[in-house]
Amino acid sequence: MKVLLDFHYSDFWTDPGKQFKPKAWASLSQNDLEKAVGTYTGDVLKAMRAQNALPNMVQVGNELNSGMLWPNGKSWGEGGGEFDRLAALLKAGTNAVRSVDSNIKIMLHLAHGGDNGASRWWFDEITKRGVSFDTIGLSYYPYWDGGFSGLTSNMNDISARYNKDVIVVETAYGFTTANGDNLDNSFNQDSVNTAGYPASPQGQASFIRDLSEKISQVNNNRGRGFFYWSRFGFQRKVLRGLVNTGWLTFKQPVLSEMRGKIKRCLISTEKHCHLLMYLNK
Template identity: 25%
Template sequence: MTDKETDVPIRLRRRAVLLGAATGAGALALGANAVLAPPAHAAAFVKGADISWLPQMEANGYYWNNSAGQRQDLFTILKGYGITAISLRTWVNPSSDRANGHCSIEETAQLAVRCKNAGLQVLLGFHFGDTWNSVGVQNPPAAWAGMTYSQMLDAMYDYVYHSCNVIKYYGVTPAWVKIGNETNSGICKPTGSISRPAQMTGLLNAAYDMSKHVFPSTPVLVHLAQPQNLASVQNFLNAYRDNGGRWDITGLSSYGQGGNVAPIVANMQTIQTGYGKPIMQVEYGGPVGKPTQVRDSLRGFITGIRGFGGLGTFFWEPEGYPSFNNYNSSAWDEASRRPTVAMDGFFA
């Protein structure tokens, strides 16, 4: 694939960027403005959802009713709850497993087009693996597993640059790009483990810089899990910052419920204040069998995060059904195919 604007092969463009870094020619020779995000605080509070399973669910005959019990386009239903943004994950070389595969950059780009056509913003999330990476698992793509750090760094430059250009080719400019998923312990371990902070930072900075090279005005997030464990989040952010890590927004996952919400929100505010970066809750959810609790907890997060100037909250796969991958943290009742009252939390 080539850059459609310059018709210069990606690898040559990447080499030019690397040369700029080696000669000290500014921020990866991208220009001073290329690594600066627009003021994130100016935007309205974002209410969003990750619906990356949507194409596979549709392909397997799943559908959704609105609160009146009428079958309706999922995007239309979500917008009725005030949702303005969709989070989409992408994997490097995924399998065809309906729940744990798909989400290649081509598939993700096609779903991003559907989001754009529905009038919804897109958060593009890189896992840097062939399937799930999370707070407890950070496996590199199989094709990268035997690489040296230098080789993996090249692979990261190529992969993110190519992926962002695929999204661009499909006519979508992401509102945000998320580099890594719940990276408390690092990425692509062991090479990018937090115990090797310079390498971890190098890999993530490569992703940051290539995202900015293709989408200069799009803010880039790092993503940490479990803000209730403040020390774990701070451990990553300290290592990343102290090794020259670049990021615009701190993304946080929290599935806290009930009385746990307020102290988690307080920790989120501490993280925002301590690192000078706005926070965004990029994952939330709760037991599908306790919709009132999930609704009230969602309201608590939205009002709390908005209250200290955080940027938004995303519900993780609210459209999921228990019969699809045994998922039990959605906001849809599978028997009636209607949204549960959990979705009313977005009216906060």
């Protein structure tokens, strides 16, 4: 099985609305923060290498539209030089990955996979500053990010513009709108109305099949697969409000109803779709 390791560089998961420093790094200067990113990244990978468990790909940061390690690495609104500081932090992470094993692929990941303007803005700034990476990661949720046309257009454009493969590294769809915990669902009836697939195991499987086909059609074979976040949505203490988008119902697996669709999905996806592969065995 191939592994993608995602560094969030925070005490909780990060996204465009929250990119907070871990408390242990809160008072560090820019230079010391760069050193901390490099040391931490390298130490984690060295520990994995010692266990013969190095990942095949590493994400340096998660959904980086607004930067990372705020305020130092914020991509806007910090009085100038934002991308210079962000690029320096990213280089600290990517250089650490390369120093441990140059065969590990590096991914840089943005949210809002259908927003070509945002993708161009961010990657133009990063590439002109010489940040080294191999793969573009995109999040795509059809109920938040629009229809497939925007995603398809963006994948075709940025894969050619930056000469990189593209992976949809976050996606999900609900098997129900019912509530499985005591929090409001992130996926609800409004999500169904926007995306157009029924909230059912079959609707979930149909979305996955269609997404797979769109990725497989990216020009020059640059679409390399997708990761589902998170198929273990039943882990309620971890993914509160998201339990209705996993691959298990509140009482039993959805897998038997999805198996045939997933099998067809995998025919047209690539090697980094490993989160799905066990369903086809």
